[in-house]
Amino acid sequence: MRIGPKYKIARRLGVPIFEKTQTPKYTLSLARKEKSVIRRKKPLSEFGLSLIEKQKARFTYGLSEKQFRKYVDKALKTPVSAQTLFTLLESRLDNVLFRSGLAKSRSQARQIASHGHALVNGRRVTIPSVSLSEGDTVGLRDGSAQSPLFGEVTERMKVLTPPLWLELDPAAKTAKVTGAPVYAPAEHVFDLSVVIEFYNR
Numbered sequence: 001m002r003i004g005p006k007y008k009i010a011r012r013l014g015v016p017i018f019e020k021t022q023t024p025k026y027t028l029s030l031a032r033k034e035k036s037v038i039r040r041k042k043p044l045s046e047f048g049l050s051l052i053e054k055q056k057a058r059f060t061y062g063l064s065e066k067q068f069r070k071y072v073d074k075a076l077k078t079p080v081s082a083q084t085l086f087t088l089l090e091s092r093l094d095n096v097l098f099r100s101g102l103a104k105s106r107s108q109a110r111q112i113a114s115h116g117h118a119l120v121n122g123r124r125v126t127i128p129s130v131s132l133s134e135g136d137t138v139g140l141r142d143g144s145a146q147s148p149l150f151g152e153v154t155e156r157m158k159v160l161t162p163p164l165w166l167e168l169d170p171a172a173k174t175a176k177v178t179g180a181p182v183y184a185p186a187e188h189v190f191d192l193s194v195v196i197e198f199y200n201r
Contacts (some may be wrong), residue, residue: 013056050198056190061089062106067129072199081200082192086183090163093118094128096138100166100175101157102150117144132177134165139174 044052058068075085089095094109097118103109112118113128119139120130132138140150150173157170165179185191 050194053191053194054198057195081196083183085192087181090181091131093130096132101160134177136177137174145173
């Protein structure tokens, strides 16, 4: 999915949503931008605030509107919609590759999966949106694991603090799903309850 100008999107959403915007360079750019803007912004409506929360979540996971809406529609059919939506988003293969340290970003994780570098339960998978569940193991193909592209994976996995539902094996460059992701709003830049309300109007 083509994202567009990331600095501009991050400024509009009010949070450094992309890896590119989590740098001193972006902070400096933001400070310069704020100094140059002297007009007062109009307060956002309730709809506008809800739209921003939706965009925060969508851009965090790098999904198109069509993809994101599909997950929301599934979540709306359950009594705990926000939790279900979070589980669906976090359980994607590309997200698990990122959360485990096998990829340094979600965009790289999508490339890893799309190019056939990833294994799920020992089988090659080329679809980033594949949903994983408890007991599934994610790793890299033998040929890929030895590539310079993945030279920093072991060290990254050693220092990474993974979510409670993932168990890492840095030496083997694998990660195992040991439970279900639990949504804790305070730990994220978006509020999925607001997102659910936005689509449930």
